[in-house]
Amino acid sequence: MSNILIEQGAIVTVDDAGHVHTPGYLFLEADRIAAVGAGAPPLELRERVDTIIDASHMAVMPGMVNAHTHLFQTFLRGLADDKPLLEWLKVAIWPVAQALTEHDAYIAAMLGLVENIRGGATSVIDHQYVHTEAGNDDGVFRAAQETGVRFLLARGWADTNYHPAFMETPDRIISEMARLRAAWHGAAGGRLRLEFGPLIPWGCTADTMRHTCDLARQWGVGTHIHVAEVRREIEMSLESTGRRHIEWLADLGVLGPDVQLVHSVWLDDGEIDLIAASGAVVVHCPVSNMYLASGVARVPEMRRRGIPVALATDGPGSNNSQDMLETLKAACLLQKVANLDAMALLPEDAVWMACRGGAAAFGQPALIGSLEAGKKADVVLVDLNTPFAMPVHKPVSALVYNAGYGSVDTVIVDGKLLMRGKKVLCVDEEALLAEARQVCGRLFERAGVVVEQ
Numbered sequence: 001m002s003n004i005l006i007e008q009g010a011i012v013t014v015d016d017a018g019h020v021h022t023p024g025y026l027f028l029e030a031d032r033i034a035a036v037g038a039g040a041p042p043l044e045l046r047e048r049v050d051t052i053i054d055a056s057h058m059a060v061m062p063g064m065v066n067a068h069t070h071l072f073q074t075f076l077r078g079l080a081d082d083k084p085l086l087e088w089l090k091v092a093i094w095p096v097a098q099a100l101t102e103h104d105a106y107i108a109a110m111l112g113l114v115e116n117i118r119g120g121a122t123s124v125i126d127h128q129y130v131h132t133e134a135g136n137d138d139g140v141f142r143a144a145q146e147t148g149v150r151f152l153l154a155r156g157w158a159d160t161n162y163h164p165a166f167m168e169t170p171d172r173i174i175s176e177m178a179r180l181r182a183a184w185h186g187a188a189g190g191r192l193r194l195e196f197g198p199l200i201p202w203g204c205t206a207d208t209m210r211h212t213c214d215l216a217r218q219w220g221v222g223t224h225i226h227v228a229e230v231r232r233e234i235e236m237s238l239e240s241t242g243r244r245h246i247e248w249l250a251d252l253g254v255l256g257p258d259v260q261l262v263h264s265v266w267l268d269d270g271e272i273d274l275i276a277a278s279g280a281v282v283v284h285c286p287v288s289n290m291y292l293a294s295g296v297a298r299v300p301e302m303r304r305r306g307i308p309v310a311l312a313t314d315g316p317g318s319n320n321s322q323d324m325l326e327t328l329k330a331a332c333l334l335q336k337v338a339n340l341d342a343m344a345l346l347p348e349d350a351v352w353m354a355c356r357g358g359a360a361a362f363g364q365p366a367l368i369g370s371l372e373a374g375k376k377a378d379v380v381l382v383d384l385n386t387p388f389a390m391p392v393h394k395p396v397s398a399l400v401y402n403a404g405y406g407s408v409d410t411v412i413v414d415g416k417l418l419m420r421g422k423k424v425l426c427v428d429e430e431a432l433l434a435e436a437r438q439v440c441g442r443l444f445e446r447a448g449v450v451v452e453q
């Protein structure tokens, strides 16, 4: 590890006061942020650096947290465009996922993580529920270890009502979690972690929910679950349990600050009260919600109620990209049009959600999410010296409304350069693309999927 000085950039700190230093500097000492400030860096810092990065015409921001994806779907993007959720699962996701091997899971995760890096995410939560081979989760962890991203694997499970190929017994769920916890939780200097990932209320029995949630709290890990994504799911829940999703989770004693509620689109007022009172984190996936025509989450209202809201792309199967910069823009635009209010969600709000909200979802708010001394050296530099980004009147607005894929210039995690000057350093990207193309072709053949032209 080395010391890195980043200077001359617009430092978007995302601290409590929302300081932006234009220009400013950031000093990274090994895996931590040692100093941040306005203007030129003090001379004594220059004497201690190994690498100086000139960030002129760039925004320097905390690494974003992509708080919900399904990396295995990297091979599934574009396979079933323009379908609603339940049909999309049946015609695209389930048939291919059933044929997934450990090697497929590893290569799909490698490619998906490189895409996340290129989109400005330094931390990723992968909701991984395809256990067709015993080592799938290990393959995904291996990809995270090799690429260098900060990573939380929410091991997905369903024990009722779901596609038979993806259901497990409660014993199997617990024994695999115990095995993975011993093998991976806290690995790579704490960069890799594990949590429970109950898939959806309609795929999980009350007993196993209660049991895994107790165990999660004993182990000090979180719980990550899809809730209230489409209206039909609420009708199903009312028919089977007489409860809406959040009511059901509250009854079981699941809600708490260690729980991430992904989507949270179809909530009534009482459910928003329950979430606000519990401290649970909502993970908002605007592009996926639009892509699958799921609905519009009441994000401004949740934020007013003090609910921490994080941002995510969701899986590439329903997006089809992993670009967090695109997600920032989509989040703002969706709320503007849904509320017919141009100020419904501002660029500062979206950046806060991707960084601070994401850090809360990741369970490490004191460690990541802002550029402040003492926090982890997870940093992204975004190039604003491009035909589509300049002129820059306000760096935060430019990040959200002007930048996009191809704008991320440099990515640092734990003080280590994963990408610099738009070149990925952590893997041989060209070789990975070639291998992914082959692996993906063989997977489709095995799955018997013929892609419509």
Ligand SMILES: [Zn+2]
Binding pocket: 068, 069, 070, 127, 226, 262, 314, 315
């Ligand atoms: Zn999802």
